[in-house]
Amino acid sequence: MAKSSVDTRKIAGVRDYGIILSPVITEKSSMMGGVVFRVHPKATKDEIKRAVERIFSVQVQEVRTARVMGKPKRSMKSTGRRAGYKKAYVSLKEGQTIDIIEGL
Numbered sequence: 001m002a003k004s005s006v007d008t009r010k011i012a013g014v015r016d017y018g019i020i021l022s023p024v025i026t027e028k029s030s031m032m033g034g035v036v037f038r039v040h041p042k043a044t045k046d047e048i049k050r051a052v053e054r055i056f057s058v059q060v061q062e063v064r065t066a067r068v069m070g071k072p073k074r075s076m077k078s079t080g081r082r083a084g085y086k087k088a089y090v091s092l093k094e095g096q097t098i099d100i101i102e103g104l
Contacts, residue, residue, distance in 0.1 A: 016051040019043045023100045024087055034091040035098050039065070041086045048088045056098050062091040 021038045029036040039048055045063040052060050066089070070082035092098065 010054060010057075012051070012054040016054050019047055019051040020055060025100060032089065034089055035100060037088050037090060039086050039088045041067075043086070043088075045088075048090070052090055052098075058096040058098060059093040060090055061093045064089040064091075 019040050021040060024036040024038055026036075035052075037048070037052070043051075045065060048065070049060045049063050052058065052063075065086060067086050068084055070084040072079065072081050074080070
């Protein structure tokens with residue numbers, strides 16, 4: 001069987017898109033040096049790093065994560081809470097960029 005000339009480890013798969021849910025576009029995230037993503041709650045830093053590298057074809061220097069607690073909300077007399085989520089702060093290596101808002 002002939003070897004494929006394309007390295008399959010560098011191509012983004014369905015699992016990668018399941019890890020990176022959406023970009024977080026806020027004033028604070030735009031002031032940072034890197035990019036902020038909303039990620040799957042059970043994703044590890046290594047999985048997030050590989051997913052970003054495969055999807056955007058960049059080199060990731062560091063990944064920091066934070067769990068965000070949902071805000072309390074009230075409807076009539078009952079109280080509840082919005083769903084919490086996990087976000088990842090991704091720092092890219094020198095000279096690397098991801099243009100998230102292109103096309104908006």
